Amino acid sequence: MDKLDKPLTKNIQPDRAFATLADYRKTGGYQGLRKAITELRPKEVQQWVKDAGLRGRGGAGFSTGLKWSLVPMGNNGAADAHQTRYLVANADEMEPGAFKDRLLLEQDPHQLLEGMIIAAYAIQANIAYIFMRGEYHLAARRVENALQEARTEGYLGKHILDSDFNLEIYLHTSAGRYICGEETALINALEGKRANPRAKPPFTVVSGLWGKPTVVNNVETLCNIPHILQNGVEWYRGLGRGADTGTKLFGASGRLKHPGLWELPMGTPIREIIEEYAGGMRAGYNLRGFLPGGASTEFLLPEHLDVLMDYDAVAKAGSRFGTGTMIILDDKTCPVRMVLNIEEFFAQESCGWCTPCRDGLPWTVTLLRDIIAGRGRIEDLDTLSGLTRMMSPGNTFCALAPGAMEPLQSALKFFREDFERYILGKIAVVEEDQ
């Protein structure tokens, strides 16, 4: 384990509050930026990141380099030579079960800034924003402080590292809504509008913030960039254990011996994460299932423990990689109540824009509450299934409701008897453990 490279968390050490600029530079900080700006052209930086195989760590897993390459660049034609472009770091981490970006923001803020400066250089954006979850007070303070340091040191502002490249980064703390993590809702919120998602197409790389080409990248994604530049594509590709490259912050929460967060190679088997790093289940609890990528992913079962944690392997198993932060269902927790808890969250966080989500999620909650309260009817399970179909991808405006349906539809499949027990009036055999 020690011999594994842990580029993202190497500066995070238990004996200090966080990595200062000096700490960051001591381990090679801002070397990647220097290399990018002094040795590479923007398009080359894009190519490096594309070749490195980095995929978005916010949940969708889209190739970061490919996303950048879709931005209309100045050298493509005179018409867009003076085009304004924006980079936005999505630090609105609100997925239930996910706390990976928080760690990176609080513990090593310069890593994010360096990643952003390189990314902005790669797409030739001169203005960048960090859109941060409103509750992340400590992170906001440390990032703001780091921004000041970076300005003082010439990493931000005019003529960065004596080049022609200029960049200013602004920190924006969110007023707070889950949907702000959706990149187009985030853009609307940043513009001061209601945080409703936008229709795609047009994609943000064509028309994003204030109608200009915009790249929105997750914090963890951006944190990978400096290391790719510093250590090279081959090194980065070598970090993965499965089909995907690099490392990833994996989390596990639930009744485990050591719930937590670990930087591990992409493609680490789920069993290894749960049994080795999290130490397995607490005494007296057995694993019944888990949501591998956070609250908006489908349940997997103990039989899936040997699946590798990478995008395609988890998808093949019937769920989603998501944010890589898994939530464990043990045998003393009622899956129906767990699903209700999740659906209450998503129903509350629906932006209210499209019908299936706005009215379907609250109905889902009503049905689940009825079932748990003993008012359920057997046909309610069909209604719930119908709602999962209504809210499947493409039927709704954005991915919120389809995500919300993933734990429900898999629970209906894997744990149907738990639902039926409530409805048929049998005593709930699974007692809630306080």
Add this chain to the structure above:
Amino acid sequence: MITIEIDGVHYQVKTETSLLSACLSLGLDLPYFCWHPALGSVGACRQCAVIQYKDVEDKRGRLVMACMTPVADDMRISIDAEQAKQFRAENIELLMTNHPHDCPVCEEGGECHLQDMTVMTGHTVRRYRGQKRTHKNQYLGPFINHEMNRCIACYRCVRFYDDYAGGSDLQALGISNNVYFGRFNDGALENEFSGNLVEVCPTGVFTDKTFSAHYARKWDLQTAPSVCVHCGLGCNIAPGERYGELRRVINRYNGEVNGYFLCDRGRFGYGFVNSPERILKPLINGQSEIESAAAEQHFRDLLKSDQPVIGIGSPRASLEANFALRTLVGEEHFFLGLDNTEHDMLDAIDSILHNGGIHSPSLREVEQSDAVLILGEDVTNSAPRLALSLRQAVRNAVFDLAETLHIPSWQDAAVRDLGKNHRSPLFIAGVCTTRLDDAAVRCYRGSPDDIARLGFAIACHLDNQAPEPADLGDVERALAATIADSLKTAKRPLIVSGTSCASLAVIQAAFNVAKALPSKDRQLTFTVPECNSMGLVIIGGGRLQQAFERVREGLADTVVILENDLYRRAQDQEVDAFLHSAAHVVAIDCLNNKTTEQAELLLSAATFAESEGTLLSNEGRAQRYFPVYPPPEHVRASWQWLSAAAEGLKWRHFDALTAACAETFPELEAMTRAAPDASFRIRGMKIPRQPHRYSGRTAMLANIKVSEPQQPLDPETPFAFSMEGATAKVQSAMEPVIWAPGWNSNQAINKFQEGIGGHLQGGDYGVRVFEAAGAGDWFNTIPQVFEPEQGLWLIVLLPHIFGSEELSLRSPPVAERTLAACAMLNPSDAVTLAVASGDLIDIRNLNGKTMASLPVRLEPSLPAGLLGITAGLPETRQISQADRVTLVKTGNSGEQS
């Protein structure tokens, strides 16, 4: 055109459109909520789901939202596929989880888009057993009710109100199924187009408060095509009547003019028709009511005077009524009844539009212009619906940008997200801030003379043949150059001016700019104050002052005044002298006013709702309004009073009168084609004014008599006061009620257009009577720079949408929205006068006579030396445009409160 396959049938459709729009254009039924023909697609409601197949092999297809899907050649889709039908029904079920079961008492019932769509999808049984969320409602002013529990969150209201109409006080609040559409606080909706919410809302959240005060179902209203009488634009309206009362006005689609929307004055100004101040029976000397037959005889007797009889026409009376009066008294004895300045300006506008060689655009054409200069008008207040069109015109730049980014123009949110500031240039030169300033790239504030000078400077910059103003300041010179450069490169530049500034120079400057424009598609439009101002000047006649002279000099002793309160046109003492010295005064009008009070014979005139007539809009479009219901027993159309008095004339009927008018004035030759005449029949039948579901006809008068009376006859128009008649093959523009099977709401209009948002099938309503001809010479009279004179202020009358127009001011809800009369001053002038906001000042003419005493309001945007006064209010009536006055402080604000 491209070919698409829908449920196995091939259709030709237009490119560059959404699939939903294409389906609706084809006449197919596909339910929707968030989409609106004028607002485009946003994909919120998910109601228009259809199945799209990849190719002929694809049997399964995938669900797509038709509104967000562009049409493509050889596209294969299904509306009827079971999966799509089920999705649409279940989507309605979701929408309905919180919707109240109040259709029987809901005012939208019977014309509810949600009802129609629910029936269309077949959703009938509610599975939802939970509680419904409920909302508090807000007080939104005198026009609109708010019943939020009915909301299905389609977002159309805010998209219309904020995005389309430029409002800011109606917002989407809250999230999840608690989303709320309202104001931050209770209060009247501020936007001048708020009434459209009534029609934009697909259900009963926003309903017409004036209608609900005395409600009837849509199918119980009697209706006929009509034209708004509250400004000069000629928006088409559909007024509805029940029990002899006008109950409401809704929009009547005209693809060239008002499209889908009206202003609030047009929608809510109708209340004067039901006013207790209506003149319902002829009156002698203000005291004794007489029968109409006796009144006719009396009128004839008075006309037999030895002395010539003079007639005073009206810009709010129809072409036919004015023509009848002119014919009755003779051309040389006919006077227009306008104040002197307005007469000059309307003459100038008439001459420019006829001989200036520049096209006067319809509102549709206004919306297509790509650069606009407004000279001296606060359009939102002088011709409100035009302001809404100008707001759309500034979007043309962003549509062009969207095209380069391959974003379809109907993708409403995506186009708007490209940037609010990316807009086609709109320049506004006005005396003070206007309601369109937020859409403008530059605003200039100056006195009317300075506005004219700016216009002349722009013209001269565009074309060095145009005369140049002397002593032009640097600021004006630079601004003129900027504006000129911007207009020069435009493909469809538009110059907007009008009569608000009471400045001939402003109108002439507007013409010079238009003439100097290089584009062959340049356009010039003038706002005019009243619904038939244009028609009246084309008929032509003497000046009001000349009429006063005639009587004063004893050259005439009998005066016939047609629909005109002369006290709004001239100083009190002049009118007093005129009316007192005339031996006989006959007034024909619908409402009591200061002029009618002094009539020896007062003839009770029908309003637009009870009579027929043709109006000429500022564009030059002749449009006919038809009686919605028969007038009360002793009320007649003005033209009828006049033609009954004109013994020996050949026009006993309206059509003959119209024909005679058209024959007399070659410019009006086309007016007979404004609408079909009374001989119009479809298979021998007239067009019924009452819908086929009209109820209670046999019972309506049962409290008086149980046998059903014969329906009133209408020998004058193609319409019948009846349910019976032609219901098929009626030309769309002549449909009294827009209705189609399954489409009870106003959205049925989709079935009557040549493509969504296009012209009405069979042509839009009305006919243009003139087109630009000639070339027009430059105007060379350029005013001097305005220099305030010490101790003197120049009056500028500022029109206001609520209050400045005579008839709508007599409607209680409009009167409620009227601004309190005040005297607006630049703060520096207030310092000079030592007055503060709220202090009372006397406004005195140069003879020292106090014309009004008004509280001061500070208006920083108003140049020093000007005194801004709201036009048309009773308190400001005696204050004349462009007068110079002195100001004397008479009280401070403490005394006021």
